[in-house]
Amino acid sequence: MIGLKGCLNVIDNSGALLVECVNVLKQKVNNGWGSVGDEIVCVVKQARPISEATQASATAVKVRRGDVRRAVIVRTKKPVRRPDGRFVRFDDNAAVLLNNKREMLGTRIGGVVSADLRMKGWTKIVSLAPKVV
Amino acid sequence: MNSRLFKLVTRLASSKAGSVEYPFSKNALLPVPLAVPSDRADALRKGRGLMYFLQQNLPEPKKRQWLQTLFSRQHPQRLLPGSVLTVTLEHAPGVFSGVLMSVRRRGPDTSFVLRNVVQRTGVEMQFFVNSPHLKDIRVIQRAGGGPGKEGRRQRRAKLFFLRDSPSKMTAISAGLRG
Numbered sequence: 001m002i003g004l005k006g007c008l009n010v011i012d013n014s015g016a017l018l019v020e021c022v023n024v025l026k027q028k029v030n031n032g033w034g035s036v037g038d039e040i041v042c043v044v045k046q047a048r049p050i051s052e053a054t055q056a057s058a059t060a061v062k063v064r065r066g067d068v069r070r071a072v073i074v075r076t077k078k079p080v081r082r083p084d085g086r087f088v089r090f091d092d093n094a095a096v097l098l099n100n101k102r103e104m105l106g107t108r109i110g111g112v113v114s115a116d117l118r119m120k121g122w123t124k125i126v127s128l129a130p131k132v133v
Numbered sequence: 134m135n136s137r138l139f140k141l142v143t144r145l146a147s148s149k150a151g152s153v154e155y156p157f158s159k160n161a162l163l164p165v166p167l168a169v170p171s172d173r174a175d176a177l178r179k180g181r182g183l184m185y186f187l188q189q190n191l192p193e194p195k196k197r198q199w200l201q202t203l204f205s206r207q208h209p210q211r212l213l214p215g216s217v218l219t220v221t222l223e224h225a226p227g228v229f230s231g232v233l234m235s236v237r238r239r240g241p242d243t244s245f246v247l248r249n250v251v252q253r254t255g256v257e258m259q260f261f262v263n264s265p266h267l268k269d270i271r272v273i274q275r276a277g278g279g280p281g282k283e284g285r286r287q288r289r290a291k292l293f294f295l296r297d298s299p300s301k302m303t304a305i306s307a308g309l310r311g
Contacts, residue, residue: 079259082224084223084266085264089258090256091255094254111252112251
């Protein structure tokens, strides 16, 4: 249940570390809740320092503190129900950054992701993840 | 006339569960109804002995055996919280192992929660014993088995404090490997 002001860890290598949710895109209102597999609009609160190589190149993605980006939620602390009645609960909230066309910004994912992403259509993220639970 | 009869017979012979009994969908899966003995039918319809009948007949034989031994309250071989189990599932992730944190005993609705640390992230999964997706439960280490601190019986029924203390999780897993 990620809503306005919810903080998530970023588990890809785009450069951001912590993002704060601003809007959940599946709802038409501002006060909705997002779960695993939902797209959100978020503000980057903490980011890794950008190396000189990335600063010099024009095509590399530069994620800085204060950027407004989109992301998809991959882990939640709130238990998510599977169709057979199982519940899965992680110890933190995590997201993967996206661009406006629902493509990933980073190239690698470092951490567990939830298998509910496959049901919502994020097969690229599921295939890149080192472990899917 | 003969062809119409033939078509009727073949249609009835090849009817799946969805076409005749459930007219709204061809792909609906209808579960097999419970076999009720005729002498108990009247009493059960009035509600007498209903819960006991459901507890004995609703789960499959293997699951019923699990409920009576592994998940009962007094059986000598019951699972104590703090045991390490491996669960085989039909869907993702396939195999999940973890420390048994809690058993929620509700008869046919019994469930248990396993906690594990996967890639530095804690993951908890709640499994329902009667789910057809749950294929197998294997006990790797029983709580209260070994000597010393690791094998000591847990003094709580629900081990939710493991969420805040990773050191206790490593203590249980260290006893496992050692």
